[in-house]
Amino acid sequence: MARRALITGITGQDGSYLAEHLLDQGYDVWGLVRGQANPRVSRVRRLLQDVQLVRGDLLDQGSLISAVERVQPDEVYNLGAISFVPMSWEQAELTAEVTGMGVLRMLEAIRVCSGITASRTPGSGQIRFYQASSSEMFGQVRETPQNERTPFHPRSPYGVAKAYGHFLTQNYRESYGMFAVSGILFNHESPRRGAEFVTRKVTLGAARIKLGLATELRLGNLSARRDWGYAGDYVRAMRLMLQAPVPEDYVIGTGRTQSVRELVIAAFEAAQLDWERYVVADQALHRPAEVDLLCADPKKARVQLGWEPTVSFEELVAMMVEADLRLLSEGADPEQDSSWP
Ligand code: NAP
Ligand code: F7E
Numbered sequence: 001m002a003r004r005a006l007i008t009g010i011t012g013q014d015g016s017y018l019a020e021h022l023l024d025q026g027y028d029v030w031g032l033v034r035g036q037a038n039p040r041v042s043r044v045r046r047l048l049q050d051v052q053l054v055r056g057d058l059l060d061q062g063s064l065i066s067a068v069e070r071v072q073p074d075e076v077y078n079l080g081a082i083s084f085v086p087m088s089w090e091q092a093e094l095t096a097e098v099t100g101m102g103v104l105r106m107l108e109a110i111r112v113c114s115g116i117t118a119s120r121t122p123g124s125g126q127i128r129f130y131q132a133s134s135s136e137m138f139g140q141v142r143e144t145p146q147n148e149r150t151p152f153h154p155r156s157p158y159g160v161a162k163a164y165g166h167f168l169t170q171n172y173r174e175s176y177g178m179f180a181v182s183g184i185l186f187n188h189e190s191p192r193r194g195a196e197f198v199t200r201k202v203t204l205g206a207a208r209i210k211l212g213l214a215t216e217l218r219l220g221n222l223s224a225r226r227d228w229g230y231a232g233d234y235v236r237a238m239r240l241m242l243q244a245p246v247p248e249d250y251v252i253g254t255g256r257t258q259s260v261r262e263l264v265i266a267a268f269e270a271a272q273l274d275w276e277r278y279v280v281a282d283q284a285l286h287r288p289a290e291v292d293l294l295c296a297d298p299k300k301a302r303v304q305l306g307w308e309p310t311v312s313f314e315e316l317v318a319m320m321v322e323a324d325l326r327l328l329s330e331g332a333d334p335e336q337d338s339s340w341p
Contacts (some may be wrong), residue, residue, distance in 0.1 A: 004028040006071045008106065009079030009196035010057060011052065013192045014132070018077060018235040019048050024241065030071045032056045032080065033065075034307035039238040058102030064109035068127070072301050075242050077130045078106045081162075084196050085136065088158035089288055096164075096241040103131055103165030107172045111196050116176045127316045128242045133182035135227070135253065135294050148184070148251050155289040170249070179247045183238055186253030186296045188304065190231040190318060190321035195334050199228060199320060202264055204334055206271040207324035209278050216278050220285030222261040224292045227253040230319075240305040251294020266314060305326035 004020050009015045010031025022029050029050065033041050034057040044051065054070055056063035059079050060113045068076070081099040082088060088095040110127045138146045139155035166182050173180045193200040198219070205217035229252075237252045258266075268275035301307040311319070327334060 002026050002028045003074045004030065004071060005075045005077060006030045006032065006054070006067065007079060008032045008056075008102075009077075009081065009132070010048075010229040011038065011044050012083070013190060013194065013231055014080060014188075014235055014238075016044070016047060016080050016192055017231050018079065019044075019051050021232075021235050021239060023048075023050050027050070030054055032067055033218035051143045057090045058098050058105060061105045063146055064105050065112055068109045068113040070121045073127055075130070075166055076106065076110060077132075077238060078103060079132045081132065082158070082196070085115065085156050085158045086287060088156050088161070090138075092157040096161050096208045098191070099158060100161035100163075100164040101170055103168050107168065107178070110178070111172070111174050111176060114178075118179065120189075127179075128141060128247075129172075129178060129180040130238050130242055131165055131167070131180065131182045132157070133169075133184045133249070135167040135184060135186040135251075135296065136291060137166060137184065138294065139291050141291075141293060143256060144293060145295040146251065146295040147299055156287070157290050158306060160293075166249075174248055179242070181244075181247045182249040183239050183241055184249060184251045185234055185236075185237075186227040186229065186251075188229045188231040188234040189320065191320055191327075192231070193320070198265060199317070200324075202260075202267045202332075203324045204273065204328075205278075206267045206273060206275075206321055207328050209273060210271040210325060211328050213328060216280050218280045218282040218285065219260065220282060220287070221263070221290055222264065222279075222281060223282055223292070225257045225259045225295070226257070227294050227296045228263070228313055228316065229254045230316050231307050233309045233311060237305065237307045238243065240307055242300075244305065248300065248304075248312075250305065250307075251296050251298055252307070253294075253298050253303055255298055256292065256298055256313060257295035259314055263317065266317040267321050270318045271325070290314060291312075
């Protein structure tokens with residue numbers, strides 16, 4: 001019988017790629033969707049016709065229990081979150097509730113539906129659980145590159161909420177023997193990335209300028225460095241973690257780091273533009289506390305899971321610029337639901 005997966009955050013970037021990957025692998029895929037008239041649900045329905053939808057919200061414990069009871073999943077991927085770091089300062093409590101406490105509610109839904117009441121043999125739980133942890137937990141980094149043993153020093157309410165979810169996932173594994181793992185994923189991007197994140201903001205900005213739709217691009221801290229990979233590669237790692245014989249946490253990244261300035265140069269080069277004529281550095285876009293440098297050491301995932309990224313930074317940026325040029329040339333509005341290639 002096909003394995004059955006439940007994905008929270010199905011309307012987001014990773015949810016879409018993970019759903020496609022799991023469908024390819026022969027899974028029955030269910031997505032948790034929230035809200036009464038969420039416009040992003042129609043995008044999922046159009047792109048992912050074989051995914052079944054179930055209503056629920058990470059803020060609502062009962063809805064998660066009902067969803068798990070209805071779907072009877074073998075695997076749960078908890079990707080739902082408030083994921084835009086600047087928003088986590090503006091709505092810190094909501095971020096704690098969704099991105100942090102949402103993990104507790106999802107784990108509790110699995111625990112209750114599995115009838116787990118006391119400690120069990122490690123890994124004996126029926127439902128395998130993946131938590132979308134983040135390199136933002138490393139924050140002000142203690143060492144470079146960062147691996148599974150690097151201590152956390154989060155720099156935003158988002159990073160703090162993710163650290164809570166991360167430790168809770170470990171705790172449910174240790175307390176109840178649940179097969180619960182965290183993927184500590186570094187930044188990963190794609191043509192489906194939200195327009196507010198810096199890679200997409202830059203590739204859309206370059207495409208708009210190229211097509212005469214804009215005359216400048218305002219950005220914040222150009223010196224921040226990130227380890228950027230391709231989302232399609234990273235969702236493969238999520239599934240592999242849940243197929244491992246033993247539940248463990250893994251760092252997923254490329255092992256390379258680039259600055260926002262290097263990202264801008266690559267994107268404008270791909271659009272055949274001179275970036276210095278168009279990019280405006282805007283102090284107002286700097287964050288209250290910045291994460292200056294992230295760079296993954298993905299050796300454990302390579303050795304134990306056989307996972308490797310396949311798309312380089314340069315290929316990723318070129319792919320995104322090309323997709324945005326096409327999208328805008330077709331007259332699509334990237335801020336609207338029609339914008340998923
Ligand atoms: P994304 O595009 O921002 O998607 C976030 C998803 O969370 C959306 O589907 C959203 O659904 C859902 N969501 C928000 N509030 C919810 C709630 N109250 N209940 C249920 N669902 C809710 O994020 P992403 O880039 O795909 O990332 C997926 C996950 O990985 C997130 O947890 C993110 O924090 C984490 N992560 C991402 C990266 C990265 O570089 N992309 C790196 C490390 C970790 P609606 O349509 O209902 O708003
Ligand atoms: O910023 C700098 C900004 O918003 C990257 C999320 O998926 O990855 C993501 O978080 C860097 C920061 O991503 C602008 O200051 C400069 O240093 O694309 P971002 P993020 O904050 O790294 C992690 C792993 C997650 O888990 C998160 O969910 O770029 N930057 N100028 C800018 N950033 C933005 N957004 N906009 C600018 O204008």
